[in-house]
Amino acid sequence: MKGGIDAWNGLVAEGIPEAGMLYFSSAHSPAEYLALAWLLEEGTRKFYNEVATMLDPSDQEAAALFRDLVVSEEHHKALLLTLYREATGRKVDASENLAESALPELPAENLIEGGMSLEEALDWVRQKPVEYTLEFSMTLEASAYDRYLYMQGELGDDASRRILEILIDQERKHLDRLTGLFDRILQP
Amino acid sequence: MGLMDYFKPVSAWSVDQVREFLKGRDPADYNLVDVRQPEEYAQVHLPGARLIPLGELTKRMAELNPGKPTIAY
Numbered sequence: 001m002k003g004g005i006d007a008w009n010g011l012v013a014e015g016i017p018e019a020g021m022l023y024f025s026s027a028h029s030p031a032e033y034l035a036l037a038w039l040l041e042e043g044t045r046k047f048y049n050e051v052a053t054m055l056d057p058s059d060q061e062a063a064a065l066f067r068d069l070v071v072s073e074e075h076h077k078a079l080l081l082t083l084y085r086e087a088t089g090r091k092v093d094a095s096e097n098l099a100e101s102a103l104p105e106l107p108a109e110n111l112i113e114g115g116m117s118l119e120e121a122l123d124w125v126r127q128k129p130v131e132y133t134l135e136f137s138m139t140l141e142a143s144a145y146d147r148y149l150y151m152q153g154e155l156g157d158d159a160s161r162r163i164l165e166i167l168i169d170q171e172r173k174h175l176d177r178l179t180g181l182f183d184r185i186l187q188p
Numbered sequence: 189m190g191l192m193d194y195f196k197p198v199s200a201w202s203v204d205q206v207r208e209f210l211k212g213r214d215p216a217d218y219n220l221v222d223v224r225q226p227e228e229y230a231q232v233h234l235p236g237a238r239l240i241p242l243g244e245l246t247k248r249m250a251e252l253n254p255g256k257p258t259i260a261y
Contacts, residue, residue, distance in 0.1 A: 001200060001201055001202075001203060001206045001259060001260070001261040002200040002201065002202050002203065003202075003203060004224075004261045005222075005224070005228075005232060005233070005234070005261055007203045008203050008206070008234065008261070009232070028194065032194070036194055115195050138242055138243075139242075142242050142245075145246075149246075172243070172246075175242065175243045176243055179225060179241065179242065179243045182225060183225050183226070183227060186225065186227040186228065187227065
């Protein structure tokens with residue numbers, strides 16, 4: 001339901017933004033799936049990095065969590081790059097932007113999990129209490145988790161499945177950490 | 189071709205569409221799921237909604253009847 005409970009109660013026109021662009025079109029190749037997933041991981045890494053710096057100084061626990069997530073998104077990009085190299089045989093350097101390298105015809109855009117633009121997401125969380133940022137980030141991690149489950153069905157070989165299992169497990173753990181902190185903040 | 193052409197949009201119902209759907213229907217005919225956290229659910233939730241926090245959703249999918257429409261918020 002668009003806008004969630006806040007919209008239902010008429011508190012706001014829309015609640016937290018929806019992670020509404022979840023799936024890659026099924027018409028594309030494994031290499032494209034991997035490059036697009038890399039692009040979303042990179043956009044989300046930038047988002048968490050910015051969020052960690054813009055939080056109120058009293059939100060140190062949340063800032064530390066977002067910094068951990070930045071490191072984790074880097075790790076995810078490296079795993080996707082490994083899969084991309086194996087799928088294509090191409091030698092792509094770790095310092096390269098995989099999305100631009102693999103999909104050169106596309107305009108450079110910063111998108112985060114769920115398909116929202118990085119700038120739009122940052123505008124939304126700016127000046128909001130930390131619980132809004134945590135809740136929004138939970139939807140991002142759920143979107144990534146969902147995507148990797150979907151990709152498991154699309155990239156059927158054993159090596160890909162093993163790496164995707166790692167990514168799925170890590171996205172679930174991120175979701176657990178975000179919900180854990182969110183719950184603690186909500187406690188009266 | 190633009191970047192967004194690579195994604196399939198997932199549409200969500202508006203509040204008005206959900207209200208219209210729920211109106212006059214027996215709660216036994218649909219799954220209404222609150223995917224927020226327990227503290228939020230305790231504060232307020234839609235009548236008849238079942239609490240399944242987002243992080244538990246994949247483990248608890250069996251609690252939902254796949255033969256019925258599911259509304260999540």
